Amino acid sequence: MTDTWIILGASSTIAKAFTRSVAQQGAAVILAGRRMDDLEANAADATARGAAQATPVAFDARRPETFDGVLHAALASGGRLNCAVFVGSMPPQAAIDADPALIDGTIADSFTGPARLLQMLAPHLAEQGSGAVVGVGSVAGDRGRLGNYVYGAAKAGFATYLSGLRNQLGRSGVHVLTVKPGPVDTAMIQGxxxxxxxxxxxxxxxxxxxxxxxxxNTLYTKRIWWPVMTVIKLIPEPIFKKMSI
Structure with missing residues (x-):
């Protein structure tokens, strides 16, 4: 059976690299995101690289009314369902300090929106008894740090959600992978x-x-982030709150 990958946040740099990789393996891809012109270009590229099918679908993590369209496109593909989540946003902490309303979008993009769609997808994954979920979090979610603690809180929540989803779906033969990258050379960290x-x-x-x-179950990339974050998590709170990391 051909694999179908639902790729949430398909316009991101990492998502595009992931799309290229699974297209070359002959998978079908559902490219979900906000920028339809970009998604259509990505779909054409995926098809040229060998994708069995490439379907762009409008998806906005802040607009739950867009979620059904993603799910319907995936089910219509007829392949074995998989999902990779690359959605997220990271306003500067200083911008959030000035406008706390930015918290809502950050949490929706990086946690609650993707989690809600995965919860809708979970029964279908459990029924097929196989497949994979890749959830991209961040090392920022391992401990609240001065420079990005709202973003870190969103990614921490998503990591905890993925842990529970792994516990649930693993009983049906579905694998859930939590990915915790450090800084990646993308537009998100420019500036x-x-x-x-x-x-x-x-x-x-x-x-x-x-x-x-x-x-x-969990991937730190680069691998060095596992010992680095292990040390950071072990720093006593009275000391940590005086640090500027």
């Missing part, structure tokens, strides 16, 4: 200055495929 342990979208995608093959 933040030099970042430690920077990686590329292509490297993240290669790590995702390796983690899927090995049935890993």
């Amino acid at each position: 933040l200055g030099k970042q430690p342990f920077m990686t590329t979208a292509e490297a993240v995608v290669a790590d995702i495929h390796t983690a899927l093959r090995k049935k890993r």
Whole structure:
């Protein structure tokens, strides 16, 4: 059976790299996002690379009325369903401090919107008894840090959700992978200055495929982020709250 990948946030740099990789494997792709012109171009590229089918679908994590269209397109494909979530937004913390209303969109983009769609998809995944979910979070979700704690809170919530979904769907043979990248060379981090342990979208995608093959539950990419975040999580709170990391 041909795999069908629902790709949420399909216009992001990492999502495009992931789309190219599964298209070359002959999968069908449902490209879901806000920018239809970009999605249509991505669909044409995916088809040229060998995708069995490439369907652009309007999706906005802040507008639940767009969710049914994604699900219907996926079910109509007739393939084995999989889903990869690349949705997220990260306003500067200073902008959120000035306008707390920005919190709503950040949480919807990075947590509640994708979680709601996955919850709609879960019964279909459980019924087919196989497939995979790839949820892209962030190392920022491992501990609330001064510079991006609202974004970190959203990604922490999404990681906890994925953990529960993994517990649920794993009983039916569906694998759920939580991905925690550090800084990736994408538009999201432009303007933040030099970042430690920077990686590329292509490297993240290669790590995702390796983690899927090995049935890993959580992936830190680059790998160095696992020991780094382990140390950060162990710093006592009285000390941590005085630090500027």
